[in-house]
Amino acid sequence: VGEGSAGPRPRSLETGAHRAQGGRVWGSRRTEPGLNRSYRGTFRSPRPSPKSGQTDGTGEESLHFDIQKLKEKNDMLDKEISQLISEGYRVDELEDHIAQLHEYNDIKDIGQMLLGKLAVIRGVTTKDLYPEFGLDMND
Structure with missing residues (x-):
């Protein structure tokens, strides 16, 4: 089967030496000799099972x-x-307050980005720049 052909591909690419060791080659992944799916354990759902006396939903x-x-x-x-x-x-006051918080956060993010770039240029940490600009570490 040449390049670009749509012919079927073999599922197992076992080699004689590898088969003799008990291992398999699946695609480009090798499994260890003697290990197979059964050693991975049974599937356990991440969803907790209901406690006794509860309905299962x-x-x-x-x-x-x-x-x-x-x-x-x-x-x-x-x-x-x-x-x-x-x-x-009032609801409209709340919406205005939220819009102002978004604007504040955008401005703060830009300020942090500028401090970071300045710190790189000067070869210092952003923490070192805070006192120079009158900023508190909690700002």
């Missing part, structure tokens, strides 16, 4: 429980919103 009972919890959380958040509104907070 697939039953109707679990669904109703989840819905009830979400309704309770929604009610709690509605109460918090009402309290904040009664204290004089």
